Amino acid sequence: MSTRSRSDRSPWNWLLVLPIALPLMTFLFNADEPRLFGFPLFYWLQLAFIVVGVGCTALVYRMTK
Amino acid sequence: MNANVTELVVFAALFLAVSVMGFVAARWRRPENIESLHEWGLGGRNFGSWITWFLVGGDLYTAYTFVAVPALVFGAGALGFYALPYTVVVYPLVFLVLARMWSVSHVHGFVTPADFVRARFGSPTLALIIAITGLVATMPYIALQLVGIEAVLKTMGITGHLPIIIAFAILAAYTYQSGLRAPALIAFVKDTLIYIVILVAVIYIPAKLGGWGSVFDAAKAKFDATPAPGDGITLNAGNQLQYVTLAFGSALALFLYPHSLTGVLASKNRGVIKRNMAALPAYSFLLGLIALLGFMAIAAGTKPVVGANGKPDTNTIIPALFDQMFPDWFAGVAYAAVGIGALVPAAIMSIAAANLFTRNIYREYLNRDATDAQEAKVSKIVSLVVKVGAVLCILLLDPQFSIDLQLIGGVIILQTLPSVALGLYTRWFHRGGLIAGWVAGMGAGMWMLYLIPNPANGKQHFGGSAFGLSNLGLDTKMTIYAGFLALAVNLVVAVLGTLAFRAFKVADGEDATAREDYFADEGDPGVKDLDLASSS
Numbered sequence: 336m337s338t339r340s341r342s343d344r345s346p347w348n349w350l351l352v353l354p355i356a357l358p359l360m361t362f363l364f365n366a367d368e369p370r371l372f373g374f375p376l377f378y379w380l381q382l383a384f385i386v387v388g389v390g391c392t393a394l395v396y397r398m399t400k
Numbered sequence: 401m402n403a404n405v406t407e408l409v410v411f412a413a414l415f416l417a418v419s420v421m422g423f424v425a426a427r428w429r430r431p432e433n434i435e436s437l438h439e440w441g442l443g444g445r446n447f448g449s450w451i452t453w454f455l456v457g458g459d460l461y462t463a464y465t466f467v468a469v470p471a472l473v474f475g476a477g478a479l480g481f482y483a484l485p486y487t488v489v490v491y492p493l494v495f496l497v498l499a500r501m502w503s504v505s506h507v508h509g510f511v512t513p514a515d516f517v518r519a520r521f522g523s524p525t526l527a528l529i530i531a532i533t534g535l536v537a538t539m540p541y542i543a544l545q546l547v548g549i550e551a552v553l554k555t556m557g558i559t560g561h562l563p564i565i566i567a568f569a570i571l572a573a574y575t576y577q578s579g580l581r582a583p584a585l586i587a588f589v590k591d592t593l594i595y596i597v598i599l600v601a602v603i604y605i606p607a608k609l610g611g612w613g614s615v616f617d618a619a620k621a622k623f624d625a626t627p628a629p630g631d632g633i634t635l636n637a638g639n640q641l642q643y644v645t646l647a648f649g650s651a652l653a654l655f656l657y658p659h660s661l662t663g664v665l666a667s668k669n670r671g672v673i674k675r676n677m678a679a680l681p682a683y684s685f686l687l688g689l690i691a692l693l694g695f696m697a698i699a700a701g702t703k704p705v706v707g708a709n710g711k712p713d714t715n716t717i718i719p720a721l722f723d724q725m726f727p728d729w730f731a732g733v734a735y736a737a738v739g740i741g742a743l744v745p746a747a748i749m750s751i752a753a754a755n756l757f758t759r760n761i762y763r764e765y766l767n768r769d770a771t772d773a774q775e776a777k778v779s780k781i782v783s784l785v786v787k788v789g790a791v792l793c794i795l796l797l798d799p800q801f802s803i804d805l806q807l808i809g810g811v812i813i814l815q816t817l818p819s820v821a822l823g824l825y826t827r828w829f830h831r832g833g834l835i836a837g838w839v840a841g842m843g844a845g846m847w848m849l850y851l852i853p854n855p856a857n858g859k860q861h862f863g864g865s866a867f868g869l870s871n872l873g874l875d876t877k878m879t880i881y882a883g884f885l886a887l888a889v890n891l892v893v894a895v896l897g898t899l900a901f902r903a904f905k906v907a908d909g910e911d912a913t914a915r916e917d918y919f920a921d922e923g924d925p926g927v928k929d930l931d932l933a934s935s936s
Contacts, residue, residue: 341919
């Protein structure tokens, strides 16, 4: 592969927007109910966003390797 | 309170064990010659995925974070949980940016963010500004690691400053000898201890307190009973914007800190960085759980240790919780995790600060023809000076001063974003425009921080980072992260300044980098390799 043709552009990169946007939308999670294992929505849903972040980042890495 | 002997013995034993590791680290992955910044300051630029994961994780999630974040949740509730979205957002945000930074640094042998700015914009002045901003932002951060160690020592009943001085003297000695290899090796122990302690804590403590549901209910009851409007286990209309902008602004700032970049540049290729962006959120999960320790402390009725000044020190709330809930020997392990947790980032930060001084002040202004060995020597000595400075900060000044400075540090490091982060993508900005933007952003940031009071401790100025929009004449109770607004001012001025400098045809600097430099990977020649090839 010649160095000249290299680039980090890829449509897959757009997937990175999801884990950046979700945790910043407070209306999605700013509530006590429904609870999960005693955790209010505010806490368990934000913890769940970690999984979204890992999934998206790992997928983009795999697809653009 | 009397010293707890069991806790102290466990703490001291683990602390000594890692100190030995720190000295032995000089022999780990031993280079032929450690006397260059690439070896001493970046561990040979050859760390793989695992080492990088421990090193960067140990660097970003500091002892102070582990102490201060749950303390904030203990005091204010949901707002303190901003640390979680902050550390979820940051990795996808910098995924592509850091790979570019790695590549261009690999090709040109950059060691600091200011090195990059110097080459990209051809401006020693702009590079000096970036270097000084980095130094000023990093210094209080090092001092705060001491606050973390002090919090556990206080809870064990140890008072006085001598233990802190001894701990930092040992740290200074092995950092001097082993460079970045020392924190890289110690990070394995630190992170393993932290993971064990927190996993035990989040299973064992809620079980003793009647389950997670009752932990949250106790917190809710406490916040409902207080008159303060900003607290609660969820956000309210006034602090949602603050929550979002603080999380996003902190995420933008994180990898602008020179010490974060040190760990990144020490990795051996782009793949290592990208894999780590997917794996580092494991630490975010840990941080989220640590934050919730604040609620457990509420449910358990934990009281912070009263400091020498007669006021309760909220930073001791989590150590006090451990003391109350755990058997002595395990509390000792937990304290060692926090104490060792302070050493790793303190070492990396002092190395990063030393590299900034060496590359962007010493070599730029004092000794243009510095050899690799001279650079390493200067960095080693500066890393000692930096640590002495941090200890003096804590001994001579009120620790609150360091906390304020660190708050300011987050705001000012953001002002390097247009030059460092946007600079990786575009050369459109004029160096004069970037300098003007930096000046405006700094001015706006300082002005806003000055106006923020803290009703909790009666401070009139620099009382927090939540800037009331009512200060701008808006009729609202909403607050926003001051750093975020300051960055916006910076960007607007940088754009207008660039247009103005272009219109008046003011000379711009030369760009020493080429497009393909931003995509280079392991095995591609760096500038040094090319030099060797042409001379042989």
